[in-house]
Amino acid sequence: MVTIDIKAESGQREMLRRMLTIRAFDTRAGELFADGELPGFVHLYIGEEAVGVGAISALEPDDYITSTHRGHGHCIAKGLDTYQMMAELYGKRDGYCNGKGGSMHIADVDAGMLGANGIVGAGPPLATGAALTASYKDEDRVALAFFGDGAVAQGQVHEGINLAATWDLPAIFVVENNHFGEATPVENQHNVEHLSATAEAYNIPGFTVDGMDVTAVYEAVEEARARAAAGDGPTFIEADTYRYKGHFEGDHEPYRTKDDIDDARERDAIDRFKTRLVDAGVITDAEFDDLEAEVEAEIDEATERAQDAEYPDPSEAYEDMFGAHVPEIEEFAARVRTDGGERQ
Amino acid sequence: MVTIDIKAESGQREMLRRMLTIRAFDTRAGELFADGELPGFVHLYIGEEAVGVGAISALEPDDYITSTHRGHGHCIAKGLDTYQMMAELYGKRDGYCNGKGGSMHIADVDAGMLGANGIVGAGPPLATGAALTASYKDEDRVALAFFGDGAVAQGQVHEGINLAATWDLPAIFVVENNHFGEATPVENQHNVEHLSATAEAYNIPGFTVDGMDVTAVYEAVEEARARAAAGDGPTFIEADTYRYKGHFEGDHEPYRTKDDIDDARERDAIDRFKTRLVDAGVITDAEFDDLEAEVEAEIDEATERAQDAEYPDPSEAYEDMFGAHVPEIEEFAARVRTDGGERQ
Amino acid sequence: MSTETGTGQAVSATETMTIREAIREALREELARDEDAFLMGEDIGTFGGVLSVTGDLVDDFGEERVRDTPISEAGFMGAAVGAAATGTRPIVEIMFSDFLGVCAEQILNQMAKNRYMFGGKAEMPVTVRTTEGGGMGAASQHSGTIHTWFAHLPGVMAVTPGSARAAKGLLKSAIRSDDPVFFFENKDIYEQEGEVPTDEDYTIPLGQASVEREGDDVTVVATQRCVGESLDLAEELAGETSVEVIDLQSLYPMDTETLLESVEKTGRLIVADESPLSYGTHAEVVARVQERGFFSLDAPIQRVGVPDTHIPFSPALEREVMPDADGIQAAIDRVV
Amino acid sequence: MSTETGTGQAVSATETMTIREAIREALREELARDEDAFLMGEDIGTFGGVLSVTGDLVDDFGEERVRDTPISEAGFMGAAVGAAATGTRPIVEIMFSDFLGVCAEQILNQMAKNRYMFGGKAEMPVTVRTTEGGGMGAASQHSGTIHTWFAHLPGVMAVTPGSARAAKGLLKSAIRSDDPVFFFENKDIYEQEGEVPTDEDYTIPLGQASVEREGDDVTVVATQRCVGESLDLAEELAGETSVEVIDLQSLYPMDTETLLESVEKTGRLIVADESPLSYGTHAEVVARVQERGFFSLDAPIQRVGVPDTHIPFSPALEREVMPDADGIQAAIDRVV
Numbered sequence A, B: 001m002v003t004i005d006i007k008a009e010s011g012q013r014e015m016l017r018r019m020l021t022i023r024a025f026d027t028r029a030g031e032l033f034a035d036g037e038l039p040g041f042v043h044l045y046i047g048e049e050a051v052g053v054g055a056i057s058a059l060e061p062d063d064y065i066t067s068t069h070r071g072h073g074h075c076i077a078k079g080l081d082t083y084q085m086m087a088e089l090y091g092k093r094d095g096y097c098n099g100k101g102g103s104m105h106i107a108d109v110d111a112g113m114l115g116a117n118g119i120v121g122a123g124p125p126l127a128t129g130a131a132l133t134a135s136y137k138d139e140d141r142v143a144l145a146f147f148g149d150g151a152v153a154q155g156q157v158h159e160g161i162n163l164a165a166t167w168d169l170p171a172i173f174v175v176e177n178n179h180f181g182e183a184t185p186v187e188n189q190h191n192v193e194h195l196s197a198t199a200e201a202y203n204i205p206g207f208t209v210d211g212m213d214v215t216a217v218y219e220a221v222e223e224a225r226a227r228a229a230a231g232d233g234p235t236f237i238e239a240d241t242y243r244y245k246g247h248f249e250g251d252h253e254p255y256r257t258k259d260d261i262d263d264a265r266e267r268d269a270i271d272r273f274k275t276r277l278v279d280a281g282v283i284t285d286a287e288f289d290d291l292e293a294e295v296e297a298e299i300d301e302a303t304e305r306a307q308d309a310e311y312p313d314p315s316e317a318y319e320d321m322f323g324a325h326v327p328e329i330e331e332f333a334a335r336v337r338t339d340g341g342e343r344q
Numbered sequence C, D: 001m002s003t004e005t006g007t008g009q010a011v012s013a014t015e016t017m018t019i020r021e022a023i024r025e026a027l028r029e030e031l032a033r034d035e036d037a038f039l040m041g042e043d044i045g046t047f048g049g050v051l052s053v054t055g056d057l058v059d060d061f062g063e064e065r066v067r068d069t070p071i072s073e074a075g076f077m078g079a080a081v082g083a084a085a086t087g088t089r090p091i092v093e094i095m096f097s098d099f100l101g102v103c104a105e106q107i108l109n110q111m112a113k114n115r116y117m118f119g120g121k122a123e124m125p126v127t128v129r130t131t132e133g134g135g136m137g138a139a140s141q142h143s144g145t146i147h148t149w150f151a152h153l154p155g156v157m158a159v160t161p162g163s164a165r166a167a168k169g170l171l172k173s174a175i176r177s178d179d180p181v182f183f184f185e186n187k188d189i190y191e192q193e194g195e196v197p198t199d200e201d202y203t204i205p206l207g208q209a210s211v212e213r214e215g216d217d218v219t220v221v222a223t224q225r226c227v228g229e230s231l232d233l234a235e236e237l238a239g240e241t242s243v244e245v246i247d248l249q250s251l252y253p254m255d256t257e258t259l260l261e262s263v264e265k266t267g268r269l270i271v272a273d274e275s276p277l278s279y280g281t282h283a284e285v286v287a288r289v290q291e292r293g294f295f296s297l298d299a300p301i302q303r304v305g306v307p308d309t310h311i312p313f314s315p316a317l318e319r320e321v322m323p324d325a326d327g328i329q330a331a332i333d334r335v336v
Ligand SMILES: Cc1ncc(C[n+]2csc(CCOP(=O)(O)OP(=O)(O)O)c2C)c(N)n1
Pocket: A068, A069, A070, A118, A119, A120, A121, A147, A148, A149, A150, A151, A152, A176, A178, A180, A181, A182, A247, D042, D071, D073, D095, D099, D102
């Protein structure tokens, strides 16, 4: 059973809600970062919501995904809890990684979310591995890798796809082509017009879909999943999308104009999906506003709770390196934490 | 000016000679290895002569090539000296690498031969770099990378091609598809029928040519070189070929039958080219026999001289790590070589 | 067949076998024991591995469990990480350790870091087997000893067996471990024979060294091929100098206690390992022993390793740079 | 502006600048000096580098010489090797040192080995710049300190400046060198200011350490950020304990002589460096100093580094594992 049934009106509303949640979460994250509340790097998914939500809704709940440095949207689409996400952004103990990972490393392996990833292009081989588990254990599961247009220039992306194609593994490769790798336009990274041409090198189906149309993404992934589950191997999907905000918060964006962004906003995925649902009578304008307010309230609460939550104890820095006990870590810790467990 | 003009009869004879030299050299190397005369690994090019000779003859003498672990053929096609090659196989000081490299690392950078390479797939990025030098210095030179069908599964091959394609560098990528990567058939390494489909991922011209037809290879590379030199970027050429001997000498070859090899021999590049030249009156059967005898004599002499040549002095092991003086190497050497420069 | 007492574990029957066989038997037993475990690597199936380590395993376990891969180390190392995180137990062969650079990213940033970055919420039961070292005339790109990189990398363990017994006992522990373990074979000693416990539950804990020979005058702690070189030398010197020989076995975690005990007795330490000397494995042994055993030491700790060169091809050069009994002898001479 | 005498080189006028500026000026001067030199990396052109190191260089030298690349570290590291072998002088930026795993193969088997394998018949004038270290909340995949890997790798040199002067002087030497040199910046100290000679021919030889402060009781040899931490601490302890502070500057080759001289005087040594402790940079310093300075040492050499963890994200955790003045103080307390 798919995660969200797009044919059902309730499913459509849920997809809309998830897109709104992503936008609200990342808008808030951007503000908090600008206010100096969040440490480290924050990469926002605003503008690209249709890709994550469209793709993951069409998967089954047990399916695996691998994500990127720009992972909040994938997490929310996969059903992760916004409080635990926000707590992680703050580096609090309640966060998905107990504060050890931060924005770039949110994971929930049990939920099939194999991790945001700070290394461009690292996800596809991991997804191939998850697909290998499914195939090895004969489970009805597929693995979907999200990665950016920039990542297509990474050799390990090719290796991951080639393995999955050669072994007919149940994998799906989704490029989020937002037209930039940091400050570098996709044209300066690749020689092809459509990144879906990559599929030709592996003799697997390759498509370019409108990544700002959640239905188009959904349908492409639904088909790809059926193919994967039937043992017919991977599919390569390029989702044409756009990021509205800088590469990371703080980016001065010398590489594009405000007009470029405004052009993209004309195709805004949330606006279009909302209009479609309103036109179809699935939702009224008022209901949409309520939904937006609900989502906003959820993010308010997540943020407040995250702000109030506890930091991990410094001694927790020495935990989680291994499953087994490793004496050196303890010994080295003792040298710094000389005074009854307190750092000197 | 091309290295060898295939339109001239003298050129045709020279190409034939180089193919014969490769076959004779590698036949001898195989025998010497079997006799326990040569240390290490030896990978023979027998059966694939048309690829190296066809491709390199169509380049200009100043052009660069990168090679593979199966590099003897590329060296001979590039005009390297068979005595210095053989001396290197023996680990003698007169060898191209003064005995430090062996079969897998013969190089002659000044001659544009940037090295055989023990790492599968490492060559293409190097060739891209050589092409970058040509472009940076505005020199009329191109760089050609040879690599195997197995190497196409390596990410760095893709990265090298993508860079060259994106930057329109004067590079040529030649896959020697001999149908195996060690013991693994190409079908178990890739999902495509023709590896030339790889070119689609970079929007560059891609061709599959008969790699056992020296003329076909020559023409494809001649065209590719013209394209590269004109600033139109790289070309991807798959040469369909076959290796007659084991992956390395000593390979028990459980992955194919003698019939498979016999089938390939029917397409033998030397036989076919010879027949063509005889038919065209470029060479007589007797002249061919003379040529073969000459080549055989050259290899005899190279081998004898190599056998008689001196080994490097053990102290030379400490040389050539850096251009600069590095005191630690000297110090560490002194600990072993305590007794007046002799190893204890 | 004989009986012996292994380090820290009482064992009964043993069998004489080579290191190559010991590795293959460990693989065979663990594949039989745990159906989530599988092998992955280049030409390890029908071909049996280029150095013939996996041999006939594919006949017993089939192609799904002894899986030939394309030449895509980054791809299948990453796939191993993804597979391990989702419930299998991959055992990866990297044909030569020099090829670890090709897949270093998946090791460095994924395999080694996932558990920690995810707050402990990921298991990573991967074993990586590979072969190191000179002696085959395989030249610089097929002869390196790179284990220090992985001993230094937080989040992975690294072992370097110097005997058939250690090979079997450590490999079984590595496979059973829920942490990533690198198992560094040495290609020059695959044929070295030794007594190996036949008990299928014989394992050697990760993080344990083994005193292979007792002595009073000087301690030689060695890894891989250098263990045998040291034992031969100790035998030769017997009567003259009494040499204690320790197989370090596990680079990380390291059994510092066993080293300290030995040095307390002998006062002199030699570290013999085939990694290049600068920033090599030796240095960590030196650092730990002087840290905690400073006042036991009667002389500076000596290092025997590769003199910061690559391994050259020519037989005239190769043995020159490889650490051996001569080098260990010279080191002993400097301090005894 | 002032005058000073740099290590080993008489210099005249200086200017106050940050480490970031010192690096940029070194690049600017060397690009101007040698037209075969060019920069290559991700977003180093118009964007000026993610940590703003290359800044406006593209305006002065154009896009051919300050070349933005696709996200293909293996590809462009390999291209740098191929370009260097054929007559150019590439200066590569790897955005974060954690990404070196992605391109480790081209470094390990090509860049580092070509000259040797080819019997000395290849030049390899490549400089690799990258940034290391915690302190930005950038989490485990963007905060690592991996310089020990490259210090250990035969065939490449590695430097780790701890001041603006060292940054400029060493980078210029690195670029001029015909050997591959890794230049490890530390992202936490880009804004640290210092006096830098303005002379365009001011360089610091690779393989030279710098005594940054003289002292009699204990020597602290430090790298990168730990140099400043040590100097601050030394200042604080002045009157109480007299601390000599040495910026190691060059990991390989290493200036063992300067360390030995210092330890001869102080008898006590602390090594402070941000690499993980086990098999870290510290250990090599320990090994060398005890090897040749054993009888000068009055106490075990102490190591201050990362306690074998990755760098965690949370600000509550990150500073806990980063070596700093507190840790150096604790180490001094153990031996003085
Ligand atoms: C291997 C590697 N190289 C470089 C980086 C730095 N980096 C982080 S995000 C990014 C751009 C990625 O572009 P793309 O794949 O298109 O994803 P997007 O940010 O557009 O979502 C880069 C270069 C990295 N994290 N990993």
